[in-house]
Amino acid sequence: MKQYDINPLRKGWKSKRVKAIDVDFIVHTYRDALNVNVARFFRGIDQVYIHECLNTGYRFYYPFHILGDASFYEDLQKFDWYYMPWKWEHQKVKECIEALKKDNLKILEIGCARGDFLSRMQSEGHSTTGLELNRTAAQEAQRKGVRVLPESIEEHAQQHIHTYDVVCSFQVMEHIANIGEVIDASLSVLKPGGRLFISVPNNDSFLSLDMNVLNMPPHHMGLWNARSLQALASFWSLKIENMYFEPLQPYHQAYYKKTMDFHLYGTYAKSLYQKYGILGKIFYRLFRRKFMNEIERQYPTLKNFTVIAEYSKV
Template identity: 30%
Template sequence: MENSVVSPLTGSKNIAVVETFSVDQIVREWQDLLRIDISSEFEGKDISKFDLYRCNDTNLLFFHPQLEGSPFIYQGLQDGFEWYYVEDKWEYEIALKEIRNSKSCLEIGSGSGAFVKKALGINTKIVGLETSSDAVEKARQANLPVYLMSFDEGVAMLGAQPDVVLAFQVLEHIANPLHFVKEMVRVLAVGGKLIICVPNADSFYKYGGNVLDMPPHHQTRWSLETFKKFEALFPLKLTKVAYEPLNHWHTESWLNENMKFYRNNKWYGNLLFNRVSVRVLRKILNSRMRSIFRGHTIYVSFEKTQ
């Protein structure tokens, strides 16, 4: 273990290596599975592997070394896969109910403004912040208030500290999550809500090595256990937790990851996932009954206490 590696959430060295992924393997899987050549992401960088660590104090999973992906990979995913930027997300409907009586909202990582548009539709005052100039331009063309600016500039546009700050599917991409969360909490009004949605590390994702759930795409992996630790790290109180029902985009991944895990690790795996049961499961997964299974995302809401 490198002596310089610490938890990006606590700064502690109370960490342990969980798994190692080679850069060659990651580049090959992006090419084979996604038809995107990401070799340029590693040019000029002395990186041959990524170690996945666990922070033993918070259960946060994080990668070292840190390497945030360039706009190129996100554009490639957006252009190649309709599931990557979906305008109607499960978490949006949950959040809209929470913000209905709010005075103002600040969304971090708004993309081209899908949630901003929905919030405006219920007469919520909202400003969205985004780092992609292309996404900001698309939002501008749609007359949506999404801007390429700092947190403080976003607050200034609102005219006061927002009583809701939101980040949907953003935190897992950030190499320095401690600073990012501190900034969200700092600009949030006391008594306000911080809403965060991320892939759930305790979902079916935990069974497989999803190439999108590692650098240069994802930097960290989050679970409810980690979010519960926020109360000791920030002036926050956890007030709501929700889990996405299994989405139709993820049915094959859910089946394949569970089947592979149980067949390889449990004595009853081949009995549980046999030829007949897999056919039945596929029918269930392709129907509305799939909602009985837990899906991709965890939604958490906090209240700022001071």
């Protein structure tokens, strides 16, 4: 296994290359799925690589300069589904904060989007600050009365060491190339004993079976799972308090079934058709019907789209 001196978590850590993706595939997929032109992010390169950190199992895209800009995110926020006002992870972190049974906590959200989570926490008596680089989203948050700063967490940390009781991010850390610096900064603004919540797509879920366009650059730069989130506690001043897995939401059910259907077809159908002809087709249809019925039965127990890591700072 060839090792590379490429790792955004810490300088000097090694990684291995696990996959190469043609840039043409990425560009065409964005165009076909979302009518968004991302070719400008990949000038001069033919392939994008997925590397895996040998210390944590965290997977990341390389090269690092291909992440999206403000204009790219303004294109995406035109879709109604992009900034959902209240999601499962918002409710779960709200419940975790309530379980601390402390009043007037100082809460920082990294990438607060339109400010819906912080607005709710303000209404419960907490002091909130949001960081948001998307100007349009930040303006909407400010209209809700949320204090929003157009700063990165690294910039914010320079003047706010040990300031916050809670630092949280929802579907943000997978977008970041320089992830190690962002984790360092997130911890530096947190008080000792404070809570850090990281909510990211769960790449051990059905996402791993689908080349989802939004799980690739320039949208996503990292691929998290429970293992890599847990491993952070071994290398940073963190203690894992809990891991939470999102149940399958009603609005994800059709996507889940479609993904599993394609996976089933690609895994079994072709070989059955070639080997047994018409009998193979009949067998596959019967098997598929039973398989899809079983999928629906398992909905309540599935660990799906999102995973949240709750840490305390030690």
